Amino acid sequence: MAQYEPNSDVDRPVGSAGCPNPAAAISPGRSDAAAFDPECELCEAARFTHWYYEDELCWVADCEVCATPMVVWKRHGTEPPAAELEAMLARLIEAGEERFGPEGGVVDQVMRQIPDHFHAHYRDADWMSRRWMEPPSRYTGVGTPRETR
Numbered sequence: 766m767a768q769y770e771p772n773s774d775v776d777r778p779v780g781s782a783g784c785p786n787p788a789a790a791i792s793p794g795r796s797d798a799a800a801f802d803p804e805c806e807l808c809e810a811a812r813f814t815h816w817y818y819e820d821e822l823c824w825v826a827d828c829e830v831c832a833t834p835m836v837v838w839k840r841h842g843t844e845p846p847a848a849e850l851e852a853m854l855a856r857l858i859e860a861g862e863e864r865f866g867p868e869g870g871v872v873d874q875v876m877r878q879i880p881d882h883f884h885a886h887y888r889d890a891d892w893m894s895r896r897w898m899e900p901p902s903r904y905t906g907v908g909t910p911r912e913t914r
């Protein structure tokens with residue numbers, strides 16, 4: 766006594782399985798920032814001023830404009846993962862306190878000049894006047910004593 770079930774749906778194409786959406790497959794998250802942008806000053810990482818620190822993740826040097834320590838991510842993007850952000854800010858504070866003493870300033874994460882590449886400054890209270898009064902630092906190697914020009 767064969768039960769007849771006309772399962773007519775089976776042979777039809779189901780949904781859009783044969784046509785994957787290429788955009789969904791690639792799905793570039795913000796953390797997948799381009800590693801390098803040849804047009805970007807921070808990607809270029811020119812060594813003119815004093816460099817306090819460098820590793821795989823970031824570098825810390827005096828900002829050419831502000832003359833205060835600045836940490837720069839070694840990837841071109843604006844949103845580093847939380848753990849990387851924390852590590853970078855710790856390196857920045859180390860450099861800032863080496864320069865200005867314990868709690869000698871504050872971290873400034875606002876990206877004014879270059880808004881599309883993560884960086885942060887450590888600013889002491891007098892940074893604005895001091896940058897006109899003091900000679901700029903110069904590059905003598907990473908983590909060497911800071912020398913001015």
Ligand SMILES: [Zn+2]
Pocket residue numbers: 801802805806807808809840841842881882
């Ligand atoms: Zn960049």
Ligand SMILES: [Zn+2]
Pocket residue numbers: 828829830831832835886
């Ligand atoms: Zn600056």
